[in-house]
Amino acid sequence: MDNLRIDGDRLWESLMELARIGATEKGGVCRLALTDLDKEGRDLFIRWCEEAGCTVSVDRVGNIFARRPGLDENLPPVMTGSHLDSQPTGGKFDGAYGVLAGLEVLRALNDAGLETDAPVEVVAWTNEEGSRFSPPMMGSGAFAKVFDESYILERPDNVTGETVGGELKRIGYDGAQDVGGRDVGAYFEAHIEQGPILEDAEKMIGVVTGAQGQRWYEVFVTGQEAHAGPTPMPLRRDALVASARMIDAVNKVGHDHLPNACATCGFVEVKPNSRNTIPGEVFFTVDLRHPSDEVLANMDAAFRKRCQKIAAELNVELRIEDFWHFPATPFDDACIDAVRAGVERGGYKAMDIVSGAGHDAVYLARVAPAGMIFIPCEGGISHNEIENATREDCAAGAQVLLNAIVARANRQTA
Amino acid sequence: MDNLRIDGDRLWESLMELARIGATEKGGVCRLALTDLDKEGRDLFIRWCEEAGCTVSVDRVGNIFARRPGLDENLPPVMTGSHLDSQPTGGKFDGAYGVLAGLEVLRALNDAGLETDAPVEVVAWTNEEGSRFSPPMMGSGAFAKVFDESYILERPDNVTGETVGGELKRIGYDGAQDVGGRDVGAYFEAHIEQGPILEDAEKMIGVVTGAQGQRWYEVFVTGQEAHAGPTPMPLRRDALVASARMIDAVNKVGHDHLPNACATCGFVEVKPNSRNTIPGEVFFTVDLRHPSDEVLANMDAAFRKRCQKIAAELNVELRIEDFWHFPATPFDDACIDAVRAGVERGGYKAMDIVSGAGHDAVYLARVAPAGMIFIPCEGGISHNEIENATREDCAAGAQVLLNAIVARANRQTA
Numbered sequence: 001m002d003n004l005r006i007d008g009d010r011l012w013e014s015l016m017e018l019a020r021i022g023a024t025e026k027g028g029v030c031r032l033a034l035t036d037l038d039k040e041g042r043d044l045f046i047r048w049c050e051e052a053g054c055t056v057s058v059d060r061v062g063n064i065f066a067r068r069p070g071l072d073e074n075l076p077p078v079m080t081g082s083h084l085d086s087q088p089t090g091g092k093f094d095g096a097y098g099v100l101a102g103l104e105v106l107r108a109l110n111d112a113g114l115e116t117d118a119p120v121e122v123v124a125w126t127n128e129e130g131s132r133f134s135p136p137m138m139g140s141g142a143f144a145k146v147f148d149e150s151y152i153l154e155r156p157d158n159v160t161g162e163t164v165g166g167e168l169k170r171i172g173y174d175g176a177q178d179v180g181g182r183d184v185g186a187y188f189e190a191h192i193e194q195g196p197i198l199e200d201a202e203k204m205i206g207v208v209t210g211a212q213g214q215r216w217y218e219v220f221v222t223g224q225e226a227h228a229g230p231t232p233m234p235l236r237r238d239a240l241v242a243s244a245r246m247i248d249a250v251n252k253v254g255h256d257h258l259p260n261a262c263a264t265c266g267f268v269e270v271k272p273n274s275r276n277t278i279p280g281e282v283f284f285t286v287d288l289r290h291p292s293d294e295v296l297a298n299m300d301a302a303f304r305k306r307c308q309k310i311a312a313e314l315n316v317e318l319r320i321e322d323f324w325h326f327p328a329t330p331f332d333d334a335c336i337d338a339v340r341a342g343v344e345r346g347g348y349k350a351m352d353i354v355s356g357a358g359h360d361a362v363y364l365a366r367v368a369p370a371g372m373i374f375i376p377c378e379g380g381i382s383h384n385e386i387e388n389a390t391r392e393d394c395a396a397g398a399q400v401l402l403n404a405i406v407a408r409a410n411r412q413t414a
Numbered sequence: 415m416d417n418l419r420i421d422g423d424r425l426w427e428s429l430m431e432l433a434r435i436g437a438t439e440k441g442g443v444c445r446l447a448l449t450d451l452d453k454e455g456r457d458l459f460i461r462w463c464e465e466a467g468c469t470v471s472v473d474r475v476g477n478i479f480a481r482r483p484g485l486d487e488n489l490p491p492v493m494t495g496s497h498l499d500s501q502p503t504g505g506k507f508d509g510a511y512g513v514l515a516g517l518e519v520l521r522a523l524n525d526a527g528l529e530t531d532a533p534v535e536v537v538a539w540t541n542e543e544g545s546r547f548s549p550p551m552m553g554s555g556a557f558a559k560v561f562d563e564s565y566i567l568e569r570p571d572n573v574t575g576e577t578v579g580g581e582l583k584r585i586g587y588d589g590a591q592d593v594g595g596r597d598v599g600a601y602f603e604a605h606i607e608q609g610p611i612l613e614d615a616e617k618m619i620g621v622v623t624g625a626q627g628q629r630w631y632e633v634f635v636t637g638q639e640a641h642a643g644p645t646p647m648p649l650r651r652d653a654l655v656a657s658a659r660m661i662d663a664v665n666k667v668g669h670d671h672l673p674n675a676c677a678t679c680g681f682v683e684v685k686p687n688s689r690n691t692i693p694g695e696v697f698f699t700v701d702l703r704h705p706s707d708e709v710l711a712n713m714d715a716a717f718r719k720r721c722q723k724i725a726a727e728l729n730v731e732l733r734i735e736d737f738w739h740f741p742a743t744p745f746d747d748a749c750i751d752a753v754r755a756g757v758e759r760g761g762y763k764a765m766d767i768v769s770g771a772g773h774d775a776v777y778l779a780r781v782a783p784a785g786m787i788f789i790p791c792e793g794g795i796s797h798n799e800i801e802n803a804t805r806e807d808c809a810a811g812a813q814v815l816l817n818a819i820v821a822r823a824n825r826q827t828a
Contacts, residue, residue, distance in 0.1 A: 195644025212643060216689065227796050228678035228701045229626060229770030230609025233668045235794070240679055241665045247658035254647045264642035265654055266689045270682045275630065275699045276771075277680050277797060285689045287642050356643030357690075380649070382641050383691060 004112045006402050008395025011104040015394065018044060018084075018100065019092035028385025029092055033085035033127035033138075034062070034167035041084045042173060045099060045124055052106045054122070058175025061152050062126040062168045063139040065177070068106050070119035070409065076183035078116075078409040079368070080105065080401060081123030082191060082360060083139070087131050091387020093192045093377065093394075099124050101190040101398040108402055116409035118185050125360045126164075126173075132157055133164050140360035143180040144367045184368035186335055186408045189361040190397045191372060192389050196380025197353060204396045206353035206374030207339050211362045212262070212289040213296045213328030219246065219307065222317040225272060225280025240270055240279035242314040249306040250286050253299050261299060262289040262356055285323070291354045293328045329362050335371030335408070342373075342403030348396050373400050418526045420816050422809025425518040429808065432458060432498075432514065433506035442799025443506055447499035447541035447552075448476070448578065453585035455498045459513060459538055466520045468536070472589025475566050476540040476582045477553040479591070482520050484533035484823065490597035492530075492823040493782070494519065494815060495537030496605060496774060497553070501545055505801020507606045507791065507808075513538050515604040515812040522816055530823035532599050539774045540578075540587075546571055547578050554774035557594040558781045598782035600749055600822045603775040604811045605786060606803050610794025611767060618810045619760075620767035620788030621753050625776045626676070626703040627710045627742030633660065633721065636731040639686060639694025654684055654693035656728040663720040664700050667713050675713060676703040676770055699737070705768040707742045743776050749785030749822070756787075756817030762810050787814050 021040045022031035031037045042064060046056050049066035056066050067077065082098025102122035109116070125143070130136025133155045141147045153165030168174040193199075198206050223237035247265045254263025264287045271281040288303060290296040304320060311318035343350040353374055355362070364370045375397035378388035435454045436445035445451045456478060460470050463480035470480050481491065496512025516536035523530070539557070544550025547569045555561045567579030582588040607613075612620050637651035661679045668677025678701045685695040702717060704710040718734060725732035757764040767788055769776070778784045789811035792802035 193644055194641045195646070196649055197644070197646065200649070214643070225798065226794060227608045227771060228680055229628070229676060229703055229772070230607055230611070230796075231676070231770070231794060232609070232611065233665075233672060233676060235610055235614070238665070238678075240661060240682065244658035244661035244665075244679075247654060248662065251647075251652070251655045251658075258647060262643060262645070262647060264652075264690070264692055265658075266642055266684075266691050266693060267687050268654065268682060268684045270680075273681050275680045276678070276701055278678055279680060287690055289643055356645070357641055358643070380640060380645060381638075382644075384639065 004108060004114060004402060004406065006104050006108045006395060006398045008391055010107065011100060011394055011398055012391045014048065014100045014103065015092060015096060018096050022086065024089065024385050026385040028387065029086045029090050030088050031084065031086040032088065032132040033129065034164065034171060036171065038085055039171035039173065042124065045084060048103055049122065052103065052110055054106060057177045058173055059177040059179045060149060060175055061139050061142045061179050062173040062175060063143060064124040066122045068109065068120045071115050071117050073119060075118035076185035077119040077121040078185045078405050079121045079123055079187045080189060080405060081125060082189050083125045083128035085127055085129050087129050087383045089385050091382060091384060093387055093389045094194065094382050095128055097192055097389065097394060098190045101401050104398045105402045105405055116406060118409040120405060120409055128360055134158065137358055137360055137363055140363040144363040145180055146363055146366065149179050180367065187361060187364040187368045187370040188335065188401055188404050189359060189372045190401045191359055191374060192377040192382060193374040194357050194377060194382035198374060198376035199380060201351055202349065203351045204348045204375065204393050205343050205350035205400055207336060207343060207350055208331060208355050208372035208374055209336055209352050210291055210328065210330035211355040211358065212291050213293050214326040215288045215296060215300055216324040217286040218321045218323045219284050219286060220319040221282045223280055226278045228276040228278055231278060236278055237315050238278050239282045239316055242310055242316040243282040243284055245310045246307045247284065249310065250303060253302045253306065256302065257290060257295055257299050260291050260354060261295065263299065289356055291328050296328065326358065329365050331365060331371045332369035335369045338404040338407050339371050339373055339400060341407060342400040345403050346396065346399050348400065373397050418522060418528060418816060418820065420518045420522045420809060420812045422805055424521065425514060425808055425812055426805045428462065428514045428517065429506060429510060432510050436500065438503065438799050440799040442801065443500045443504050444502050445498065445500040446502065446546040447543065448581035448585060450585065452499055453587065456538065456587060459498060462517055463536065466517065466524060468520060471591045472587055473591040473593045474563060474589055475553050475556045475593050476587040476589060477557060478538040480536045482523065482534045485529050485531050487533060489532035490599040491533040491535040492599045492819050493535045493537055493601045494603060494819060495539060496603050497539045497542035499541055499543050501543050501797045503799050505796060505798060507801055507803045508608065508796050509542055511606055511808060512604045515815050518812045519816045519819055530820060532823040534819060534823055542774055548572065551772055551774055551777055554777040558777040559594055560777055560780065563593050594781065601775060601778040601782045601784040602749065602815055602818050603773060603786045604815045605773055605788060606791040606796060607788040608771050608791060608796035612788060612790035613794060615765055616763065617765045618762045618789065618807050619757050619764035619814055621750060621757060621764055622745060622769050622786035622788055623750055623766050624705055624742060624744035625769040625772065626705050627707050628740040629702045629710060629714055630738040631700040632735045632737045633698050633700060634733040635696045637694055640692045642690040642692055645692060650692055651729050652692050653696045653730055656724055656730045657696040657698055659724045660721045661698065663724065664717060667716045667720065670716065671704060671709055671713050674705050674768060675709065677713065703770055705742050710742065740772065743779050745779060745785045746783035749783045752818040752821050753785050753787055753814060755821060756814040759817050760810065760813050762814065787811050
């Protein structure tokens with residue numbers, strides 16, 4: 001297997017060519033799911049896969065599967081992939097890297113003339129980002145039967161109301177293949193880390209051992225709207241001051257459960273939001289994450305207790321609603337080992353890491369043995385037009401992916 | 415002067431009749447400055463003034479002056495008034511009460527057949543609220559030469575861009591009279607308190623000794639936008655957590671300078687305001703008030719120091735901009751005494767109070783001896799459709815206003 005090398009320059013050139021579709025002035029990418037630009041990206045990916053000798057199929061929610069046959073077509077395929085859609089002000093690597101690293105694996109297998117026992121499939125999952133259509137991780141979620149197919153097809157564009165089903169048809173990606181329901185031998189996904197841990201630790205590869213559990217909340221704080229001048233401080237029921245203390249408390253809940261906890265308030269809406277009116281209502285969101293469901297439950301309890309205490313002290317009403325919950329997802333031991341072995345074979349500096357973000361692999365883990373490979377991104381910055389990764393790290397991640405896929409697809413001979 | 419009584423029922427009926435112009439479903443009023451509804455309110459006020467035998471004139475910024483002649487027309491007039499425009503979801507009393515209490519004074523003088531030495535003028539100032547056009551207290555500010563007339567006439571509608579000058583012309587209130595520049599013997603303004611102090615103390619009248627100084631700021635906090643999942647807590651530069659602590663600190667600055675201090679953050683804008691993104695930028699406003707400029711300066715220093723400390727601790731950038739500053743305005747001793755004497759004559763339960771809000775009287779105080787009379791409003795609630803005041807309190811305030819005006823207009827004989 002020593003001649004089995006991915007071509008880092010070829011991978012990089014493909015990344016840069018794909019990034020021209022939806023390129024933004026600041027060097028990023030805007031390629032929202034099921035737009036004309038998404039279609040253009042999909043078409044290019046399919047052309048490249050067909051040039052690499054693959055058979056391409058599309059399922060009814062638009063997931064694209066490029067299949068390289070195995071010596072034994074009865075074996076379930078080893079799959080790899082990610083997504084081609086981007087955030088509105090996204091970067092060149094989030095998603096696209098995982099898909100094109102998979103393509104590069106196919107090309108490298110062809111170069112080496114290596115046939116694998118099991119087939120290898122590279123997948124582009126529909127609408128991972130969830131920017132244009134909710135929920136995110138739509139295609140992989142439908143494949144893993146987390147979502148009903150009909151529910152997905154009816155999802156509306158957040159702004160215009162066009163549906164996923166209608167837009168799939170419009171761009172010609174309303175495929176004929178059944179959604180999921182077939183065996184997958186293993187799933188590997190390569191992705192930029194979207195955080196600063198690998199860069200800080202000076203590692204090229206993150207061996208992803210699982211994904212954090214997530215609890216999302218919506219918090220409604222109600223006080224009494226009043227004129228900022230004539231209302232004495234002791235008589236106020238200021239919903240913003242209460243919310244500010246709660247936001248600070250959420251942050252403290254995160255710090256109290258380090259090293260692996262994350263606690264974030266990302267969205268705030270203040271009413272009436274007027275300079276000289278004491279806010280009567282505040283709405284904000286809370287996002288708690290931890291790789292252990294048990295610790296996450298402790299964080300949940302601490303968050304509720306602190307907010308209730310603040311609400312009582314400041315005489316405001318508090319309503320906390322559970323918005324979304326996602327249990328901690330440990331990846332498959334054998335897949336993690338395959339990634340680790342692939343790292344050792346390549347001689348890369350690596351470390352174990354837990355994914356803080358959701359990825360298609362997290363849904364795939366529900367129906368198949370799954371694992372992920374992270375590479376560093378500059379400054380830990382993602383979902384941003386300045387998102388960046390190095391040619392060298394992209395190559396390293398793809399090489400580890402290749403090693404892991406071959407080992408898994410040739411499991412009986414590995 | 416014992417037969418000199420205002421008619422509380424007549425005042426109440428006029429208030430209710432005016433409140434039908436722009437009435438909202440929830441019992442409030444939406445009568446934005448220089449709209450067709452404002453014109454309708456102005457027309458009704460002028461009709462009533464003319465029926466009361468006044469001469470009405472309008473100046474070039476649309477301020478309306480209804481003059482009841484004095485025995486000595488060479489004496490400068492004693493003025494009273496307020497404004498007829500409202501907030502978008504305003505109430506029946508804010509502004510309208512002061513104008514119609516003035517009208518009731520004229521009617522009561524007529525009923526009693528009393529001629530005053532100095533003329534009495536009731537004024538409706540243009541655009542006190544500042545909702546449709548900035549800045550607020552526009553007409554009184556122009557009269558007091560705080561604003562240039564040409565600057566005011568060019569001010570655009572916040573949404574559509576129509577100008578004050580254009581709208582004055584459109585509704586026929588682009589008067590011919592010079593703006594200000596003439597002597598005013600004294601100015602009194604009756605107004606609802608817009609706060610809960612009088613109601614809490616069970617007083618019918620507030621003898622307003624002055625208006626709080628105000629300092630308004632715009633605060634810009636910049637951290638680093640990042641993905642909420644994969645970004646470890648210790649590496650974050652969370653602009654929202656920093657801002658939350660600053661908003662709490664502003665509140666503490668208010669509490670540290672009680673009894674008279676007010677400190678409010680009313681407006682918050684978070685970017686990118688997305689559930690799973692650590693906020694990179696927050697903008698919020700700060701409103702500090704105190705009746706002493708010296709204490710206000712201390713509050714200013716404490717606010718800056720605390721915010722700078724928080725910014726340093728959380729590694730975010732902080733920019734504080736002075737947005738508006740309004741020095742503490744003590745009212746004229748003789749005018750305060752005239753109000754106090756009017757209270758005693760009426761036998762009302764009263765207390766001294768400092769105005770927390772800006773009022774036309776605050777600008778008038780720059781060019782004339784000025785004073786104000788507050789009456790309670792239900793629950794201290796104003797700038798709200800449920801704003802309410804009692805018939806009895808409205809009558810009491812108007813009676814005090816009548817007493818003060820007569821005393822002042824007949825100063826040599828009082």
